[in-house]
Amino acid sequence: MTTTTTPENPTAARQLLNKVPEVTIWFWVIKILCTTVGESFADWINMNLGVGLINTALIFTAVLAGVLGWQLSTKRYVPFVYWLTVVVVSVTGTLYTDILTDSQGVPLALSSSVFACLLALVFGIWYARERTLSVHSITTRPRELFYWLAVLVTFALGTATGDWTLELTGWTPDVSVLLPLGLIVSIVFAWRLGANAVLSFWLAYILTRPLGANLGDWLGSPSSDGGLGLGTAATSVIFLAAILATVLYLTFSRRDVIETSAPTPQALNPARERIMLGYYAVVAVAAAALLVWAHQQPHAAATSEEDGPAPTTVHLTPKQATSSFPPAEIAKFRTIASDTLTKLNSGDQAAATTRVTDLETAWDDDQPTLEPKNEQAWNFLDGEIDQVLTALRAPNPDKATEVKALDTLLSSLN
Structure with missing residues (x-):
């Protein structure tokens, strides 16, 4: 659509060629x-x-x-x-x-x-x-x-x-x-x-x-x-x-x-x-x-990693949270979370933040295969992982909050 209305008088400023494209x-x-x-x-x-x-x-x-x-x-x-x-x-x-x-x-x-x-x-x-x-x-x-x-x-x-x-x-x-x-x-x-x-x-x-x-x-x-x-x-x-x-x-x-x-x-x-x-x-x-x-209308609130952790309506025991999923996959998530906690405890916030990205990537990559196995357990762990991501990516990270989120996730994964 064209945006022309009426001709304007030239301003006192120096005239240029039009610097934007035609609206086609x-x-x-x-x-x-x-x-x-x-x-x-x-x-x-x-x-x-x-x-x-x-x-x-x-x-x-x-x-x-x-x-x-x-x-x-x-x-x-x-x-x-x-x-x-x-x-x-x-x-x-x-x-x-x-x-x-x-x-x-x-x-x-x-x-x-x-x-x-x-x-x-x-x-x-x-x-x-x-x-x-x-x-x-x-x-x-x-x-x-x-x-x-x-x-x-x-x-x-x-x-x-x-x-x-x-x-x-x-x-x-x-x-x-x-x-x-x-x-x-x-x-x-x-x-x-x-x-x-x-x-x-x-x-x-x-x-x-x-x-x-x-x-x-x-x-x-x-x-x-x-x-x-x-x-x-x-x-x-x-x-x-x-x-x-x-x-x-x-x-x-x-x-x-x-x-x-x-x-x-x-x-x-x-x-x-x-x-x-x-x-x-x-x-x-x-x-x-x-x-x-x-x-x-009845609907679930839109959530994402950026919106913060999804609300967890039920608490699951570690066995309930992980038994439906392949042990090798749970071990992979546990290893990444443990590495993140180790880096955090050593005072290397940047390395911990980088490592937790591997957890997010691995979790998202496995969603298509894990979620259908047990949607309730997947949502429970997803909420705990979101809490970890939110804590480590906060503008001013609080170490106590980060450690608590990682300990909670590791407890569930164990």
Whole structure:
């Protein structure tokens, strides 16, 4: 969808060639690919490299600063640089939301509200200064900076609202894809009927974040959780390859290059735009009503390693917890947990955190074969392993809590 409204008068700032791509179908395809990578790649790094959520966010903040500096230094739109920046912004925005939720315990409802207010503030200042929010007018340095700040906040907002939706509804990944997809379709419909193009663009831009994240969860989650079981690593590789192929195509075809630095005039119909605003209000109310209805239905709360330990409703003895599983597998988990405790007791927190990642990987890899043997026992041990992971990956780990979690797990495994 195009976002042109009316021509703006040039600002006093130095004029540049437009630094963003034309909004074509290719724009939306690659944007969704980038958001999926943002979700799956952030999860993979945080869970498998053992550096911790906050350290991962700091690393990607530094990477973002470098990549964004590269993007700002270009004189025109360069597909590879632009979309590399979007991918890094996607990962970084996801990590910021995860820090608030997982490390600081901020409720998703609150973080969603904060990010929504922050985005409104960014748009308000941007419009007050530049008198336009159109991506066809990113022709000055201030507009380019406002644009990337808005993009970063939309990723954080989309992550928070998407996770909040899952928390409210308990939907499986395959079902959760349908809501943002349906809302995007309704926006395209409204745009075709005369809704404000700039408003429609930014609404769709925000919604592609939960759509891409839910798509990534669907592909990466195990089949027992309603996913396709590809894993976060495979999902990241597949989508990064698709992004690279699309970027190469756009680089050579120049299908998404805005040839002029000034926007093309577009006839406006204020009356129709007002009608479409009413339509958007109705869609928003309908979506809220659907979420309220889904929240009231019986469902299990969505949980993951990042959400903290799943509630354990029954306590099992070691024999009850392990007798259904192959002794060799239990011995493997016990060895890793024991190694982790040894490293922790020797004062090597970093090595213990790295070693516990092996426990997480081994447990997740064996889930398809172990869980069907005894779902109750698997859930019990899964909850205890989650407690260990949470304790060792806390922003400020407490040794007593870590030792207690490992002792409890080892007691069950013995």
